[in-house]
Structure formats: structure tokens, C-alpha cells
Amino acid sequence: MNEFSTWDILRNLGFGALWTIGLSLTAFVLGGSAGLLLLTARMSKKVWLQRAARAYIEFFQGTPLLMQLFMVFFGIALLGVDVPPWLAAALGLTLFSSAYLAEIWRGCVEAIPKGQWEASASLAMTWLEQMRHVILPQALRIAVAPTVGFSVQIVKGTAVTSIIGFAELTKTGSMLANATFQPFMVFGFVALGYFILCYPLSHFAAHLERKFHAPAH
Amino acid sequence: MAYSFDFTAVAQYHTQLAVGVGYTLMLTALGAVLGVTLGTLGAVVRAWRIRPFAQLFGLYVELIRNTPFIVQLFFIFFGLPALGLRLGEWQAAIIAVVINLGAYSTEIIRAGIQAIPRGQIEAAGSLAMTRTQIFRHVVLQPALQKVWPALSSQIVIVMLGTSVCSQIAAEELTFAANFIQSRNFRAFETYIVVALIYLALSVGVRALLNQIGQRFVVKRRPA
Numbered sequence: 454m455n456e457f458s459t460w461d462i463l464r465n466l467g468f469g470a471l472w473t474i475g476l477s478l479t480a481f482v483l484g485g486s487a488g489l490l491l492l493t494a495r496m497s498k499k500v501w502l503q504r505a506a507r508a509y510i511e512f513f514q515g516t517p518l519l520m521q522l523f524m525v526f527f528g529i530a531l532l533g534v535d536v537p538p539w540l541a542a543a544l545g546l547t548l549f550s551s552a553y554l555a556e557i558w559r560g561c562v563e564a565i566p567k568g569q570w571e572a573s574a575s576l577a578m579t580w581l582e583q584m585r586h587v588i589l590p591q592a593l594r595i596a597v598a599p600t601v602g603f604s605v606q607i608v609k610g611t612a613v614t615s616i617i618g619f620a621e622l623t624k625t626g627s628m629l630a631n632a633t634f635q636p637f638m639v640f641g642f643v644a645l646g647y648f649i650l651c652y653p654l655s656h657f658a659a660h661l662e663r664k665f666h667a668p669a670h
Numbered sequence: 671m672a673y674s675f676d677f678t679a680v681a682q683y684h685t686q687l688a689v690g691v692g693y694t695l696m697l698t699a700l701g702a703v704l705g706v707t708l709g710t711l712g713a714v715v716r717a718w719r720i721r722p723f724a725q726l727f728g729l730y731v732e733l734i735r736n737t738p739f740i741v742q743l744f745f746i747f748f749g750l751p752a753l754g755l756r757l758g759e760w761q762a763a764i765i766a767v768v769i770n771l772g773a774y775s776t777e778i779i780r781a782g783i784q785a786i787p788r789g790q791i792e793a794a795g796s797l798a799m800t801r802t803q804i805f806r807h808v809v810l811q812p813a814l815q816k817v818w819p820a821l822s823s824q825i826v827i828v829m830l831g832t833s834v835c836s837q838i839a840a841e842e843l844t845f846a847a848n849f850i851q852s853r854n855f856r857a858f859e860t861y862i863v864v865a866l867i868y869l870a871l872s873v874g875v876r877a878l879l880n881q882i883g884q885r886f887v888v889k890r891r892p893a
Contacts, residue, residue: 511869512865512869514872515826515830515868515869515872515873516830516865516866516868516869516872517830517831517833517834517844517865517868518830518833519833519834519836519844520833520844520847520861520864520865520868521865523847523857523861524858524861524862524865527851527857527858527861528858530857530858531673531858605735605736609737609738609739610738611738612738612739612740612741613738613740613834615740616740616834616837623738623740623741623744626741626744627744630744630748635752636744636748636749636751636752637745637749637750637752637753638752639749640741640744640745640748640749641745641749643741643744643745644733644737644741644742644745647736647737647738647741648733648736648737651735651736651737652732652736655732655735655736
């Protein structure tokens with residue numbers, strides 16, 4: 454009855470893990486780009502833009518990722534378009550990541566002393582020039598560690614997309630557990646898969662944190 | 671073909687929503703109390719390097735923080751019965767929440783304990799305070815005070831995370847949402863309403879934790 458060998462289970466989980474990696478990278482790149490736009494809006498001098506960005510961030514940080522995925526999934530379906538799970542997953546995770554990344558990066562930009570803004574303003578730099586040449590190069594240095602740290606949250610977040618039917622690592626695991634009646638082994642392997650993906654990232658983030666927090670000279 | 675929104679189709683299920691909110695809050699509250707207790711224990715063991723528990727807690731923290739909550743939940747609910755440990759959906763959900771929050775709060779509280787200057791503990795010793803007194807008043811209380819905002823955020827994150835407990839049929843708020851949208855066929859409206867309820871819960875729980883922090887963690891000092 455049981456045609457799945459341990460090797461079959463591992464091979465299938467491997468395929469699932471590839472989708473997890475693909476989705477994580479997509480969400481990180483798109484979420485990062487959207488997060489940068491959001492950061493600009495959040496720090497803009499136009500009050501309505503600032504408020505809109507704040508409301509967006511508040512909403513996506515204050516609601517479960519699962520609800521966001523459901524809203525994207527059923528929201529697009531309202532337009533009469535058939536939504537493939539991968540699209541809803543990618544879009545949902547992008548929205549989710551952009552809110553967190555924008556907030557993380559805002560903290561980094563605000564950590565730059567006010568004097569830097571004033572000095573660059575006195576050199577007649579425009580806001581964009583100040584950002585490009587003075588603020589961002591310094592803020593980026595502080596931002597690296599928490600950004601890598603957040604990538605772990607993205608990888609773990611992809612597991613929730615299994616619920617809307619995206620066949621990544623967790624969904625593959627659920628299907629295999631049902632097919633093989635060996636949930637202990639299958640979910641053990643699934644957990645191990647995430648650990649292998651996330652542990653190096655966590656470790657790297659902690660390493661960067663120590664490196665950048667050390668005195669400069 | 672324009673879609674017309676109908677939120678009354680959600681409003682008529684207010685009883686289910688209220689019950690869902692109740693269960694979500696209960697799961698969060700129980701998980702927070704037990705999870706932070708476990709985290710405090712782990713933090714002390716880790717900060718004072720009590721062997722062999724320090725290494726065990728270290729392993730536990732890394733395992734939990736580098737795997738998704740939903741996988742932990744599935745492992746406990748679907749995987750553990752293979753070892754003869756059969757759990758109900760609520761037992762599994764609570765255990766998963768406690769184990770998850772325990773790992774994060776171990777690290778958060780440990781950071782607080784390690785930030786206590788050695789001199790303060792020595793000073794307390796020179797005032798003839800007992801070990802228990804030193805631990806309570808000089809180590810734990812200031813440490814919790816320092817990390818309370820981080821701990822509060824983590825509790826809110828865990829509360830939002832409990833929405834995946836609907837997948838093992840624990841009847842919390844997301845389970846209610848799934849039930850309602852299967853009845854009224856108004857999925858989008860239902861999930862918007864429930865998302866807004868979660869948003870209100872996050873704001874409320876954060877405010878409540880702030881209050882608790884001010885009342886119990888930050889003790890008023892004589893002027």
C-alpha cells in the first residue's frame with residue numbers, strides 16, 4: 454500500500470523547498486522595492502502621503518499574514534480573474550514584507566543624526582540629493598543586519614501560503630503526510646528543511662549585527 | 671460587471687465572530703502567561719550558563735526561531751500521535767503557542783538580564799539581600815522592565831500567528847471567518863471585517879500590555 458520510500462519523501466520535499474526559496478526571493482526583492490517606495494512616502498513632507506503610508510504599514514503589521522493572503526486571493530477573484538495560488542502568495546507576501554521593511558528602514562534613516570540633514574541642506578542639496586549622497590549610504594550600513602534578520606521572517610512566512618494551496622514545502626509536507634501516514638517523519642523533515650534555510654540567515658544576521666555594532670576604529 | 675459589497679452578510683454572524691474573538695484572546699492570554707514564564711526560566715538558565723540546561727535551551731531557541739509556527743503546530747498535532755501522544759486541537763494549539771513564545775521570550779528576557787550591570791548585583795549582596803531577593807528585585811524586575819516593549823510586540827505577533835490554528839480546527843477567529851464565508855459566499859467582505867477585528871485586537875492588546883507594564887513591571891519609586 455505504501456509506495457513512498459523515504460527517498461521519495463525527501464525528493465518531493467526538495468521540490469517543495471525550491472518553491473519556498475523561489476517565493477522567498479520574489480517576496481524579498483519585490484517587497485524590498487515596494488518597501489523603498491513606501492519608505493519615501495512615509496518620510497515625505499506631504500502629510501497625506503505620510504498618513505497613507507502609515508495606515509498601510511499599521512494595517513499590514515497589525516493583521517495576520519493569513520488574512521492578508523485570503524484578502525488578496527479572494528479580492529482579485531472579485532475582478533473575475535482566476536487567481537493561481539502562486540500569484541496570490543507572491544502578491545500577499547510582497548505587501549506583507551514591504552510594510553515591515555519600510556518600518557525597519559525608517560528606523561535606520563531616523564538613526565542618522567539631524568546634523569547630517571542640516572549640513573547637507575546648507576550645501577543646497579535637494580531632498581533627493583541629501584538622501585542619495587548623505588543619508589542612505591550611512592543608513593544602509595545600519596540596515597543590513599535587521600534586513601537579513603527579516604528575511605528569516607519572510608522564509609517562515611511562506612509556510613502560511615500552504616493554506617491558500619501553494620505547493621511549497623509545508624503544503625508538500627501535508628500532502629505527503631496524508632499519503633504516507635507518516636506525519637511524524639514528514640513534518641520532522643519539513644521542519645528540518647526550514648531550519649536548513651533559516652539558520653544560516655539568522656546566524657549571518659547576528660554576525661552582521663556584532664560587526665556593525667563594534668566601534669568603527 | 672460591477673461587484674456590489676454587502677457587509678450585512680457578515681454582520682449577521684456577529685455571534686460567531688464574538689466567540690472567535692473570545693477564543694483567540696484566551697489562547698493568547700494563556701499562551702502569553704505560560705510562554706513568558708517558560709521564557710523567564712530559559713533566560714535565567716541561559717544568562718547564568720547553568721549546565722546542561724543552558725545548552726538545551728540554546729538548541730530549543732534555535733530550533734523554534736528558525737522554523738515556521740504552522741510547521742511546529744502540525745508537528746505537534748499530526749506528528750506526535752505517532753509517538754502515542756494524542757492531543758485535542760486546543761491542547762495542541764496552546765502547547766504550540768507556549769513553545770513558540772517561550773523561545774522568543776527566552777532570548778528577549780536574556781538580553782534584559784545580561785544588560786544588568788554586575789555592580790548592581792554586588793551592591794545588593796553587600797546590603798545583605800538574600801539570593802532570592804537579589805534575583806527578584808535587582809535582576810528580574812529591572813530586566814523585565816527593560817525588555818517589556820519588545821516582549822509586548824512579540825505577544826502581539828504571536829496572537830496574529832494563532833490565526834493558522836484554524837487549520838487544525840481550533841475554533842478561533844480565523845476559523846469563524848472561514849465558517850462564515852462558507853455560509854454567505856462573501857469571502858472578501860468577511861476577511862476584510864475579520865482583518866479589521868484583528869487590527870483592533872492588536873491595538874487593544876498592545877494598550878493592555880502597556881498598562882500591565884506600568885502597573886506591575888515598572889514599580890513606582892519614592893521621590
